[in-house]
Amino acid sequence: MAFFQITTELAPIAKVGGLGDVVYALSKALLREGKPVKVLLPYYSFLNKKRLTPLKEVYKTKLRLSDKSFFEATFFSTYFEDIPLILVHSDDPQKAFSRDSIYGQPDDPYRFLLFLFLVHHYFTNVEKPTLIHLHDWPTAFLAFLYKSHLTTHSPDDPKIILNIHNALHQGRCSRKFFDLLGFDSELLLANPCLQDPDTPTLINLLKSGLCYADALVAVSPTYAKEIQTEEFGYSLAPTFCKYSQKLFGITNGIDLSYFDPAKDHALKKPFPSSFEIKSVLSAKEENKRQLQKTLHFQESNNSPLFAVISRIDEQKGPRLIAHAIDYLMQKDAQFFLLGKPTDPSLESLFYSLEEKHKHTKRFRFHPHFDEDLARLTYASADFILLPSHFEPCGLTQMIGMRYYTIPIARKTGGFADTIIDIDDPHAKEVDKTGILFSSKNYSDLEHALERALALFHNQKRKEDILFHHSLQDFSWKNSLKAYLKIYGK
Numbered sequence: 001m002a003f004f005q006i007t008t009e010l011a012p013i014a015k016v017g018g019l020g021d022v023v024y025a026l027s028k029a030l031l032r033e034g035k036p037v038k039v040l041l042p043y044y045s046f047l048n049k050k051r052l053t054p055l056k057e058v059y060k061t062k063l064r065l066s067d068k069s070f071f072e073a074t075f076f077s078t079y080f081e082d083i084p085l086i087l088v089h090s091d092d093p094q095k096a097f098s099r100d101s102i103y104g105q106p107d108d109p110y111r112f113l114l115f116l117f118l119v120h121h122y123f124t125n126v127e128k129p130t131l132i133h134l135h136d137w138p139t140a141f142l143a144f145l146y147k148s149h150l151t152t153h154s155p156d157d158p159k160i161i162l163n164i165h166n167a168l169h170q171g172r173c174s175r176k177f178f179d180l181l182g183f184d185s186e187l188l189l190a191n192p193c194l195q196d197p198d199t200p201t202l203i204n205l206l207k208s209g210l211c212y213a214d215a216l217v218a219v220s221p222t223y224a225k226e227i228q229t230e231e232f233g234y235s236l237a238p239t240f241c242k243y244s245q246k247l248f249g250i251t252n253g254i255d256l257s258y259f260d261p262a263k264d265h266a267l268k269k270p271f272p273s274s275f276e277i278k279s280v281l282s283a284k285e286e287n288k289r290q291l292q293k294t295l296h297f298q299e300s301n302n303s304p305l306f307a308v309i310s311r312i313d314e315q316k317g318p319r320l321i322a323h324a325i326d327y328l329m330q331k332d333a334q335f336f337l338l339g340k341p342t343d344p345s346l347e348s349l350f351y352s353l354e355e356k357h358k359h360t361k362r363f364r365f366h367p368h369f370d371e372d373l374a375r376l377t378y379a380s381a382d383f384i385l386l387p388s389h390f391e392p393c394g395l396t397q398m399i400g401m402r403y404y405t406i407p408i409a410r411k412t413g414g415f416a417d418t419i420i421d422i423d424d425p426h427a428k429e430v431d432k433t434g435i436l437f438s439s440k441n442y443s444d445l446e447h448a449l450e451r452a453l454a455l456f457h458n459q460k461r462k463e464d465i466l467f468h469h470s471l472q473d474f475s476w477k478n479s480l481k482a483y484l485k486i487y488g489k
């Protein structure tokens with residue numbers, strides 16, 4: 001029996017966002033339950049080989065592309081920490097896995113199709129899977145490779161689960177990528193399960209997985225409902241509705257050892273391992289001073305410190321973030337934006353805001369991915385701002401609360417499932433953890449920021465909310481149970 005996670009990301013060695021965290025944490029949680037899990041990942045050239053030991057070649061083969069060129073594929077087995085990995089190496093002419101970043105190349109669909117093609121080859125020739133767990137559009141097409149009429153079916157075919165971490169990215173791609181891998185793309189395009197709903201000349205890779213996987217898991221119950229509407233599921237909303245019987249919503253957890261504020265090496269001062277308000281406040285204050293020093297802010301605990309730690313793209317609400325910065329600069333607050341923009345116009349937007357507010361020494365923009373700085377920021381900030389247009393699950397709010405940082409979020413997707421508003425009249429007092437706002441209007445955002453400022457200055461209330469954070473269980477325990485139920489089916 002073997003459970004395989006097929007993924008393009010694995011935190012922290014190949015991470016862009018939450019998908020990498022989820023595959024890492026879910027695999028660890030499965031291993032703790034004694035489940036035979038293995039992760040299959042492209043052997044990216046940037047992987048730090050020192051962290052992958054021992055690295056052993058398990059299988060090598062020569063394959064042919066339709067242009068008659070040959071290339072060699074090699075499969076290595078290794079471990080990352082205690083997670084067993086199979087790394088898929090290819091020396092194809094396009095050097096599919098030897099790029100600087102995981103995503104963002106025009107031939108991404110080809111690169112990941114090649115990965116799947118090789119994964120399928122591995123399963124056929126080396127190790128037979130019992131269960132295959134796919135993640136998002138880059139791996140969705142493997143469900144088609146197994147379940148379509150192209151292959152013969154047998155009762156011991158693996159069960160296939162597809163996780164939807166983000167339905168915006170669907171892998172719409174040209175047939176030429178399939179031609180190169182030797183598929184009959186004419187035939188593929190004629191299949192309604194593969195044809196993109198907006199552009200019938202394109203193949204939609206996510207859609208192929210929706211049709212052919214045995215079960216679909218959206219990463220929060222609210223997101224499972226949202227993607228069945230056009231606003232969040234886009235042109236695939238009817239497909240999500242069609243398969244709603246096999247669509248589940250399971251909220252992600254976080255790995256509590258990976259994000260452990262009592263042992264985090266990136267912090268100036270660790271938090272206590274059990275809640276004690278004085279020690280929590282003093283750790284927050286000392287970490288905050290360290291971050292303020294790093295950012296050349298005034299070192300003071302009297303100004304509230306707001307932070308954003310995020311990929312910066314349209315999904316994450318950049319106009320609302322920009323508005324919050326302008327608004328809070330009039331309020332004697334400090335603001336740190338740690339985020340890598342996906343588009344140069346967003347980078348210019350935040351650089352121009354940095355210039356505009358330079359004289360205040362209260363706003364800094366750091367357009368990079370920096371894990372240690374992110375951890376120090378979680379530990380230092382009073383508030384973490386999350387004005388996303390949509391958020392399938394979101395991990396930053398949970399990591400934030402684990403480091404005693406109060407989330408201010410738009411009530412969408414996983415934010416709606418994991419944050420309870422401090423003023424919710426229907427909620428139990430001990431469940432109240434953050435500030436939610438509904439619309440994308442500046443006035444709603446400003447109202448939420450005003451509530452945050454008032455909370456910052458209400459010491460007793462703030463301490464209560466931090467206590468509520470200590471009661472939250474963001475472990476994988478409950479989510480794992482839900483996954484095992486689906487695996488069992």
Ligand code: ADP
Pocket residue numbers: 016017018019021309310311338339340368369370371374393394395396397399
């Ligand atoms: P998404 O997957 O949409 O990017 P999530 O909230 O699910 O968002 O996960 C984001 C993960 O990436 C979190 O672990 C967060 O701490 C991390 N992260 C985002 N931006 C940065 C950054 N600039 N530097 C370091 N870590 C980051």
